[in-house]
Amino acid sequence: MTAKENGMTFPKKPPTRAADAVIATLEVQIMSGALVSDTPLPTERELMKQFNTSRTVIREAIATLSNRGLLESKPRFRPIVRKPDYTAALNAVSGAVGHLLSERGGVKNLYESRVFFERALVREAASAARRDDVRELREALAANAQAIDDSDRFHATDVAFHGVLYRIPRNPIFPAVQKAYIAWLSPHREKMLRSPDRNLVNYKSHERIFLAIEERDPDAAEEALVSHLRAAWEYVRVTLDQEPL
Amino acid sequence: MTAKENGMTFPKKPPTRAADAVIATLEVQIMSGALVSDTPLPTERELMKQFNTSRTVIREAIATLSNRGLLESKPRFRPIVRKPDYTAALNAVSGAVGHLLSERGGVKNLYESRVFFERALVREAASAARRDDVRELREALAANAQAIDDSDRFHATDVAFHGVLYRIPRNPIFPAVQKAYIAWLSPHREKMLRSPDRNLVNYKSHERIFLAIEERDPDAAEEALVSHLRAAWEYVRVTLDQEPL
DNA sequence: TAGTTTGTTTGGTCGTACCATATTGCGTTC
DNA sequence: GAACGCAATATGGTACGACCAAACAAACTA
Numbered sequence: 001m002t003a004k005e006n007g008m009t010f011p012k013k014p015p016t017r018a019a020d021a022v023i024a025t026l027e028v029q030i031m032s033g034a035l036v037s038d039t040p041l042p043t044e045r046e047l048m049k050q051f052n053t054s055r056t057v058i059r060e061a062i063a064t065l066s067n068r069g070l071l072e073s074k075p076r077f078r079p080i081v082r083k084p085d086y087t088a089a090l091n092a093v094s095g096a097v098g099h100l101l102s103e104r105g106g107v108k109n110l111y112e113s114r115v116f117f118e119r120a121l122v123r124e125a126a127s128a129a130r131r132d133d134v135r136e137l138r139e140a141l142a143a144n145a146q147a148i149d150d151s152d153r154f155h156a157t158d159v160a161f162h163g164v165l166y167r168i169p170r171n172p173i174f175p176a177v178q179k180a181y182i183a184w185l186s187p188h189r190e191k192m193l194r195s196p197d198r199n200l201v202n203y204k205s206h207e208r209i210f211l212a213i214e215e216r217d218p219d220a221a222e223e224a225l226v227s228h229l230r231a232a233w234e235y236v237r238v239t240l241d242q243e244p245l
Numbered sequence: 246m247t248a249k250e251n252g253m254t255f256p257k258k259p260p261t262r263a264a265d266a267v268i269a270t271l272e273v274q275i276m277s278g279a280l281v282s283d284t285p286l287p288t289e290r291e292l293m294k295q296f297n298t299s300r301t302v303i304r305e306a307i308a309t310l311s312n313r314g315l316l317e318s319k320p321r322f323r324p325i326v327r328k329p330d331y332t333a334a335l336n337a338v339s340g341a342v343g344h345l346l347s348e349r350g351g352v353k354n355l356y357e358s359r360v361f362f363e364r365a366l367v368r369e370a371a372s373a374a375r376r377d378d379v380r381e382l383r384e385a386l387a388a389n390a391q392a393i394d395d396s397d398r399f400h401a402t403d404v405a406f407h408g409v410l411y412r413i414p415r416n417p418i419f420p421a422v423q424k425a426y427i428a429w430l431s432p433h434r435e436k437m438l439r440s441p442d443r444n445l446v447n448y449k450s451h452e453r454i455f456l457a458i459e460e461r462d463p464d465a466a467e468e469a470l471v472s473h474l475r476a477a478w479e480y481v482r483v484t485l486d487q488e489p490l
Numbered sequence: 491t492a493g494t495t496t497g498t499t500t501g502g503t504c505g506t507a508c509c510a511t512a513t514t515g516c517g518t519t520c
Numbered sequence: 521g522a523a524c525g526c527a528a529t530a531t532g533g534t535a536c537g538a539c540c541a542a543a544c545a546a547a548c549t550a
Binding site for chain 1: 301304305308309312313320354355357358361362364365368369414416417418419
């Protein structure tokens with residue numbers, strides 16, 4: 001009698017790994033808050049008693065959860081529980097994306113997607129920004145202006161200015177997207193030399209964008225944003241000495 | 246002689262796990278093509294000879310790479326090498342995103358981001374679509390029309406129609422984004438009842454979008470897209486019986 | 491030749507052991 | 521009594537060896 005005829009077992013046996021159970025349970029405990037965020041996980045030997053399984057399984061589960069971003073494990077320390085937000089989620093792909101960026105056109109594709117996204121952002125801002133948003137944007141612009149002489153501070157205020165744009169639609173996903181762009185593109189940005197001259201040019205661009213938004217002119221805002229980012233891209237490309245991106 | 250006195254030990258020893266070396270090596274081999282995509286990895290016992298290490302380390306490395314998306318491992322089969330593309334990258338976040346969706350407003354945020362993204366897509370299509378793009382869109386629309394009576398086929402052609410929009414900017418990231426949206430939102434879509442009536446309404450929306458694009462009218466295209474997706478959302482929301490999304 | 495059986499390979503799990511480092515706790519010293 | 525230093529312990533990282541069950545491959549039978 002073969003297994004086939006025997007029991008009307010599941011048509012498909014669920015190939016369930018023991019580790020999966022542990023993973024699932026821990027996952028639920030983390031997401032439900034039973035395991036508090038930012039606190040260390042119980043020790044491995046504790047968990048193996050708890051789940052009545054071997055350390056192998058526990059360690060595999062920890063590795064998996066760690067790679068999924070629900071745990072943060074440093075070499076010789078207890079893993080830290082991390083209830084992920086959208087930022088962490090996007091962060092989890094950073095490894096895979098890193099490779100894509102190293103391929104031909106990878107960075108350009110990502111940068112173009114950013115331009116595409118921010119174009120839509122400034123249109124949205126120009127047509128739907130609240131008074132508070134405009135004020136916030138104005139303040140970010142002012143801070144940007146005062147940092148023209150200080151390239152480090154300029155970069156920070158630059159990011160902050162764009163960050164306001166990402167917040168205006170009030171969708172928590174968007175700021176996470178910005179962080180992802182920053183994480184993935186900044187390594188390339190850092191290669192470009194900074195100078196007050198460039199800062200001034202960029203500030204002027206920000207000013208144009210802001211004014212267009214303030215005047216509720218989506219087309220002008222989009223155009224300003226595009227020329228701003230395209231120019232920055234050209235600058236990066238040239239600075240990197242024709243490196244085939 | 247202890248290891249301490251012996252080697253001119255680094256001021257900071259890089260907390261290098263043995264598994265990391267294996268991971269790095271395999272990573273390079275996969276990305277460089279030395280390990281061909283879609284082929285099975287060598288057996289674990291083979292790898293442990295190759296790297297002169299224990300199976301423990303090999304398995305940890307496999308688990309890590311698997312979670313990073315460079316390997317695809319089914320329960321009792323050899324892991325399959327997968328050189329990741331953007332789709333795989335976004336796929337890697339699906340786990341974390343899944344939980345976010347279950348929280349209040351999660352699905353709505355994601356859906357809104359899709360609306361936001363596709364708004365920009367149709368604008369782009371209306372202003373920059375090539376003749377071929379328009380033709381492709383027309384064909385997708387025709388296929389959509391012929392599937393109104395068949396809800397399953399309608400859904401497929403619906404996705405395909407939107408898919409053309411994602412391809413028009415010719416950025417490989419975008420189709421990956423669409424796949425991610427489909428994967429994350431379709432579970433909710435499946436809850437809604439389908440009917441030729443709804444299909445007809447949706448088809449009409451697609452038609453409006455197409456015509457606006459054909460006439461190179463970004464504003465009209467955007468408006469048509471927004472009303473299309475917002476209506477679909479309302480329908481989902483109502484169908485789900487006020488479930489707090 | 492087709493289908494079955496048997497033997498081997500291989501991934502999944504387990505237990506134990508050992509090392510190096512973190513952590514803890516105790517005892518010394520000021 | 522508090523601060524410091526040092527030893528004991530706890531804990532994570534690695535390794536070895538074993539067993540099981542499923543998958544795979546080969547031999548075998550009808």
